[in-house]
Amino acid sequence: MTDPRKIDAIIVGAGIAGLYQLYKLRELGMNTRVLEAGDNVGGTWYWNRYPGARCDVESLSYSYSFSPELEQEWTWTERYPAQPEILRYINHVAERFDLRKDITFGTRVISAVYDEAVQRWLVDTDTGESIDSQFLIMATGCLSASKLPEVPGLERFQGPTYHTGHWPHEGVDFTGMRVGIIGTGSSSVQSTPVIAEQAADLTVFQRTPAYSLAARNRPLEQSEIAEMKANYRAWREAQRTSGFGVPVELPTQSALEVSPKERTAKYEAGWREGTLVSILGGYTDTLTDQEANETAAEFVRQKIRERVHDPEVAETLSPRTYPFGTKRPCLDTGYYETFNKSHVHLVDLRKTPLVKLTERGLRTSEQEYELDAIVFATGFDAMTGALNAIDIRGKGGTALRDKWAEGPRSYLGLAVAGFPNLFTITGPSSPSVLSNMIVSIEQHVDWITDCIAYLREHDIAAIEPTADAEDGWVAHVEEVGNATLYPTADSWYMGSNVPGKPRVFMAYIGGVGVYRQRCDEVAAKGYQGFTLQEALTRT
Numbered sequence: 001m002t003d004p005r006k007i008d009a010i011i012v013g014a015g016i017a018g019l020y021q022l023y024k025l026r027e028l029g030m031n032t033r034v035l036e037a038g039d040n041v042g043g044t045w046y047w048n049r050y051p052g053a054r055c056d057v058e059s060l061s062y063s064y065s066f067s068p069e070l071e072q073e074w075t076w077t078e079r080y081p082a083q084p085e086i087l088r089y090i091n092h093v094a095e096r097f098d099l100r101k102d103i104t105f106g107t108r109v110i111s112a113v114y115d116e117a118v119q120r121w122l123v124d125t126d127t128g129e130s131i132d133s134q135f136l137i138m139a140t141g142c143l144s145a146s147k148l149p150e151v152p153g154l155e156r157f158q159g160p161t162y163h164t165g166h167w168p169h170e171g172v173d174f175t176g177m178r179v180g181i182i183g184t185g186s187s188s189v190q191s192t193p194v195i196a197e198q199a200a201d202l203t204v205f206q207r208t209p210a211y212s213l214a215a216r217n218r219p220l221e222q223s224e225i226a227e228m229k230a231n232y233r234a235w236r237e238a239q240r241t242s243g244f245g246v247p248v249e250l251p252t253q254s255a256l257e258v259s260p261k262e263r264t265a266k267y268e269a270g271w272r273e274g275t276l277v278s279i280l281g282g283y284t285d286t287l288t289d290q291e292a293n294e295t296a297a298e299f300v301r302q303k304i305r306e307r308v309h310d311p312e313v314a315e316t317l318s319p320r321t322y323p324f325g326t327k328r329p330c331l332d333t334g335y336y337e338t339f340n341k342s343h344v345h346l347v348d349l350r351k352t353p354l355v356k357l358t359e360r361g362l363r364t365s366e367q368e369y370e371l372d373a374i375v376f377a378t379g380f381d382a383m384t385g386a387l388n389a390i391d392i393r394g395k396g397g398t399a400l401r402d403k404w405a406e407g408p409r410s411y412l413g414l415a416v417a418g419f420p421n422l423f424t425i426t427g428p429s430s431p432s433v434l435s436n437m438i439v440s441i442e443q444h445v446d447w448i449t450d451c452i453a454y455l456r457e458h459d460i461a462a463i464e465p466t467a468d469a470e471d472g473w474v475a476h477v478e479e480v481g482n483a484t485l486y487p488t489a490d491s492w493y494m495g496s497n498v499p500g501k502p503r504v505f506m507a508y509i510g511g512v513g514v515y516r517q518r519c520d521e522v523a524a525k526g527y528q529g530f531t532l533q534e535a536l537t538r539t
């Protein structure tokens with residue numbers, strides 16, 4: 001157990017990010033405490049236990065790289081790992097590195113106030129604890145503050161309701177039930193086929209259709225596991241310098257400079273491969289040119305038409321209002337085919353909007369749907385939701401949520417001007433949500449750890465970005481984002497899934513490798529763009 005009298009660092013969250021950060025700070029010999037709202041480790045994979053929950057980055061890539069021994073001893077079973085397997089992996093990591101002893105579970109941080117006089121954070125929890133610490137590291141996740149649909153009557157419905165991001169640990173049996181599911185993002189695309197197997201009747205309420213590709217999930221072959229285990233170091237290096245944290249061959253041509261036949265052949269190959277980037281990454285301009293994008297978008301729509309028997313249903317499921325890839329694409333196992341089943345129905349909320357929940361179900365502008373259970377697959381207040389849920393106050397008592405009222409502002413997505421010694425792992429304006437999350441997490445944690453080591457070596461008590469450096473980074477993120485099609489979509493990347501949230505592109509699309517280089521340069525130049533402050537008082 002850490003010495004309660006002298007905490008060097010508080011980490012908020014015991015998911016993949018928080019656990020690795022704890023491991024790294026222990027290497028520095030720091031007295032660290034992790035505060036976690038859940039009753040166990042896992043973060044995203046602790047909460048998102050809905051049927052069919054699965055990672056859509058391949059398991060051999062979606063794993064920690066910091067320990068070659070861990071890489072060798074753990075064996076994944078499926079190409080795309082299911083939530084229970086990932087959670088087992090995270091638990092294994094917690095045991096193997098003896099991490100639990102510094103984690104306090106069932107404890108939610110409610111406020112964190114920086115005391116300028118002593119250069120320390122005072123952190124209050126919902127269990128009544130007040131802890132002060134030199135560093136405060138937020139490992140709170142990008143998609144952890146769940147959001148319900150904005151409709152009246154949520155409390156009126158008499159049957160059970162479930163949010164995919166807060167699924168009951170004991171599971172839910174929908175056998176014989178009339179079930180409604182609201183939302184058609186990744187969580188719905190993954191859970192709909194599984195719920196449909198149980199439910200007597202399933203109605204999917206769709207506001208915006210997703211672009212989903214067949215995942216082609218399968219058990220891993222022993223030979224491919226062995227090959228990866230033999231080559232892990234090279235693979236990890238390639239991940240770190242890649243665009244999305246997954247090594248792929250880089251495109252060299254515009255989608256518009258090749259013949260339709262050649263283009264279709266390339267998309268077909270991507271389709272057979274079944275990864276998030278296998279079609280998106282085919283040409284240089286898929287994410288920057290509307291016309292180029294449309295060639296890929298139409299290819300995916302054609303696949304939807306092939307998979308769904310009823311042409312009207314296929315059309316309703318076909319996205320037409322935003323370019324392919326500008327909202328998070330999905331990977332599915334039998335999603336579209338589920339709509340061929342006679343007990344599965346699709347309601348287009350664009351044509352008949354959701355009006356309210358009633359005692360017996362749900363009412364659209366057209367009719368009432370009687371339901372026994374409702375699933376909210378309605379997503380998250382992404383990127384900023386979990387941070388803004390905590391009353392974080394920096395210098396002069398400024399609240400982070402006030403500072404971010406017009407959209408998040410940070411330097412490198414890692415630190416915020418006016419909030420010394422606060423670090424955000426996978427914070428807004430970093431590439432995290434546009435990447436293999438573990439690759440980004442490890443890079444952030446390594447950078448933060450090196451930074452803290454530097455401060456300790458140089459007897460520096462506090463670090464914070466300058467306002468100029470922050471302005472520069474915010475402008476850069478916006479400029480790079482504006483060169484793409486991302487800002488044209490109403491997505492959670494843009495904050496537009498939450499009413500009233502400022503419309504700002506909250507991710508850095510410059511690429512994981514480029515971003516890493518930039519962060520390393522900042523560190524190599526003695527933390528360029530940061531102000532370093534010596535201790536004001538000696539203890």
Ligand code: NA7
Nearest residue numbers: 149150183184185186187188207208328377378379380497
């Ligand atoms: P997403 O991707 O944000 O999807 C949420 C879905 O819920 C999406 O289809 C929304 O439609 C829909 N939604 C949200 N609010 C409403 C209301 N009020 N009425 C009707 N429909 C609504 O969340 P997921 O949990 O599926 O996935 C999150 C991420 O996890 C995913 O991107 C991957 O990174 C993994 P909208 O598109 O806003 O019209």
